[in-house]
Amino acid sequence: MSYRWMKWTILFLPTVTIGLWEYVRHQLLMPYLSMEAGNWLSPVIVYIVSVTLLRRMFTMMEHTQSALDQERMAKGKLQERQLLAGELHDGVAQSLFLLGVKLDQARRRFDDPEVQKMLNDISRTVSEANHDVRQSIANLKYSPRQEDIGATSLEYRIGEMIPLAGVKAELDWQLDEGLLRPDEQAELLACIREALLNIHKHAGARHVTISGSEQDGEWQVTVQDDGKGYDERALNDPGTFGLRITAERAELRGWTFALRREEGWTRFILTGGSRHG
Structure with missing residues (x-):
């Protein structure tokens, strides 16, 4: 049942119930049921029907609202993750890439084996850091939904x-x-x-x-x-x-x-x- 039908049912069910009750009461039960007893039974019947049928609908509406709230929270978290991923990409990842380029230029300029070894170690560390950052960016961009x-x-x-x-x-x-x-x-x-x-x-x-x-x-x-x-x-x-x-x-x-x-x-x-x- 759609949310729209739930709302219309909640609005009209008490009215329809009391209308049917009054019709049955006046057409069929007048010889057996006094006016005072009928007046007392009217709100009781409306209450019983409302509790029996509307309570289930209220539960369905609460579940629907809860699902919407969770979806809204998940969307907000995903947007935050996307924003953080963008900041990492535009900031740290780009800086690491430029640092790698500078290190490559430095390796071509120096012939000293010790300097070359040191630059290679630094370059390897920068490469690993760049890989980790890009892995983090990928993880942030993908946020698995519960379904x-x-x-x-x-x-x-x-x-x-x-x-x-x-x-x-x-x-x-x-x-x-x-x-x-x-x-x-x-x-x-x-x-x-x-x-x-x-x-x-x-x-x-x-x-x-x-x-x-x-x-x-x-x-x-x-x-x-x-x-x-x-x-x-x-x-x-x-x-x-x-x-x-x-x-x-x-x-x-x-x-x-x-x-x-x-x-x-x-x-x-x-x-x-x-x-x-």
């Missing part, structure tokens, strides 16, 4: 992110996605993306495994690699922005985040559910 999240499984979307690790990766996904709301799924995907990017940039790994499992309402997601590794102390390193953001995301959601080095594997672990929410 999109629900239409594609977590396992499928994680499988699409596997190339970010830069090495062969296996996916063992046994997690019931019903344990996570759409917004929590989006946060979990962002955390897994950060883990895979860290493996690609820092770990030097040959194998990666992503697993998701649940037991008794508690779920756990683990991203592990056989690279050179890092431990929980890395979270205190001022340069590990991604890991610290992941830890903050987990804390805000009531999840547990752990980073461990065990038996030659680095394990990036997120745990949540009934005992963590």
